[in-house]
Amino acid sequence: MTCTACGTVNTPDSRFCKQCGVALQVLCRSCSAANTPDSQFCTTCGAPLTHKALSPVPRATQLVSGGALQGQVAQIVKVLGGLNCGRCGYRTCAENALAIVRGESAPDSCVQGGAEVAKQIRAILGQPERPSLGALLWEQLTSIKLAIGLIVAIVLLSVIGTIIPQGRDPLFYAGHYGMTGLRLIQLFQVDRLYHSWYFLSLLVLLAINTGACAIKRFRVSWELVRKPVEPRTAEEIAQLPTQAKLEPHLFKRLQELLVQRHYRVRCQGDQLIAHKNLWGRLGIDILHVSVIVVLMGGIAGGLLGFEDFQIARKGETFTVARGGFSVRVDDLWTVNYENSSQIKDWYTKLTVIDNGREVLTKTIEVNEPLTYKGISLYQASFGSDWLSGAELTFRIERVKDGTAEPVGEITTTVGATFPLDDGRTAKVIAFYPDFIVTEQGPANRSQALNNPAAFLEVYNGTHKEFSTWTFAQFPEFQHDFSKENPYRFYLVGMKAPQFTGLQIARNPGIPIIYAGFVLLIFGLALNFYVPPRRIWAAVKENTLYVGGLGREPREFEPDFEELIEELKSYHGSPAPQISQKEKEVIPHG
């Protein structure tokens, strides 16, 4: 049985390593049964023996040199006791010791040892007995635990924010959640959760956390990318998470296969070192840094930018105070799809006037804004002002002795009075573009021209004689409250001034955010699509040890196994099949 700490081969029944004294077993975290160090599942209860993985660094097994544990790691393993209980999260005490030396695990991570062991470890590391506040803070800030806690908190709060509608007025919340609900919502700012101080703090903290992680990790990544990969001995190779033992004559073949797979291969005696894509490691750091860049862009936009909404009619000029210029709406129109009432696009022709001079004219449409002095005007919405500006055309008839005589046509507006032919006058009292009757009486369902209706009154002098409703879509239905009304009003034409809805915004954070996006995608692609690979091989005692490290232990396994399969299928004859084929071809040439 091979010791997980120092690689010494012990007899199968050994419980402790004869060389370094570390326990040759891994305890199951569910049932505490002892398992061999290479077990993936507990042979007693079947629970998976999952442990934290050591991050692969240039020499993951700095543990050994000629079979003996080295320096601080060796001292810490001794202090830790070598029980391999797994409660720190690592498989073995030796792995935790290495993690502690590297700063990936805390000096007080040993659950079994408690405070006393933590003190001794700090002494070995030369850390003050009580770590300084700064060191403690840094440790917390770079901890993955904090990252996961923050992400979970952000996710949960975000879910709440999508369930409880945001930005409504207090009456809405009181109506839906009662008075207590309203008070709670206001107390915790749930009505504007995404802008609340605590949510924003969580986001900022996550970004700082991410950045701190990147800084802490960068040293290791950089070393891995820049430093030449060091050779490993057979014992060291045997400890790698992905490794195999093969017949020694395959050494040459392995070299060929690795070159075929674009590895850089070098040999030192009977040791082989191969690697590729090492710079792919930088991907994670680039992507973590990008998170900060995006956040800085967001903050810059929030502090220096603004968002406004402007409604304007044709011919109107409005000022954009933040930019110190004004904008005139020259024209606005909509285009429908052919033979359809479906809108294809909205257009507004705008002229920018700066310092009394017309500097820029552009027709904007949805997805096609105008930008001047860093301020953009977006076509956001479009509508017709039926409520205050409608122009209505009525055809008027008078019924006399059972027959209707035309009186004439008139175009007027709501509130205006117009004369009829017999000295009477009529007045348009109200106009509804989308008429509906509610409990409170007539009302508008929408601003669109779906069911237009007008209400008119007829006067004789100052005396109101008749009143009537008229509907554009139901012209024969003239609802008179006084049956003897001789007039018929037909709503034959309706026009309203159109208005355009413009989103006016400046966001100086955008270039920063986009730069962050580029970094983010670049980092992700590097990390996931250019996975770093290192492979070592060495011959010892008539055995070829091959092992390797990828980005993450299991991530590399399929590739590694494929390589080993191909190696095994090669039956070391000195004349490989390829050259036989070549021989067959030769006669023709």
Place this chain on the structure above:
Amino acid sequence: MDSAFFFYVSAVGYFLGFVFYLLHLIGSPSDQKTDLGIVAASSPWVLKQTTWGKLATGTTLVTVLIGTVGMVLRTLELSRTSEFFLPMPVTNTYETLAFFSWAIPLAYLFFEWRYKLKAVGAFATGLAFIFLAVASSPLLSQEVRPLVPALQSYWLVFHVLFTLLGEAFFAVAFGAGILFLWLQRRGGNLQTLKMLDNLGYKAIALGFPLFTLGGLVFGAIWAQHAWGRYWGWDPKETWMLITWFFYALYLHVRVKWGWRDAKTAWLAVGGFAAAMFTWLGVNYLLAGLHSYAG
């Protein structure tokens, strides 16, 4: 023949593929159980070749091609109603469902080709069938409608394309996760479980960058172009961020905490559920700017 016909035929094709993959799964020799619970077989049965399996792969491959024809036709149909030419039909729920049910088997076939593992096929074709069946059902309008103004943007195409491609990989991870959990309960062999676990991680590792590019990056750029704000905490945007964080969480607990197997399998299932809620749940249960669904 119109696109709907081809989508209809591909729904039938995925169903056949599903049945064949299922027969392949059932037809494989099951693991031996011992007192210890598990025994390692020399070659994991997920790698076994059966005639059903070959038939299933062939059917799925052909069906993906039929779906491709359907999508090309739909693109042409769309270009006849709108002058704005969208190179992909991704303007309403019907079209995106059809696209997704094309992307999932495609993502799956990549893994089958790369890792020779057919076990997840039943999930990929099954999901594709369900999504196409929902798309073709009377619940959704299959009508070709001209594009409303906000949708006339190439960013929309990139946004939907990459998001759904990423989610197709998440769907494969979801299938691997479910299969893992089911086999573990049955006491599947170690090597099989390990391969499924690894497959799930690989799928997420491939899908995450695509999803980030489509959902986060192109989504924000499109919103910036169309509405003048790249982010607005709209329920759809928020849920997409939740999904994204969820998968980031998956990657971290896996790489840093060494979570594996059942734990990450559950996370893969949860992540896919969040992705589906972002896509469909938000449209029908929560309201917002993005509700172009029809």
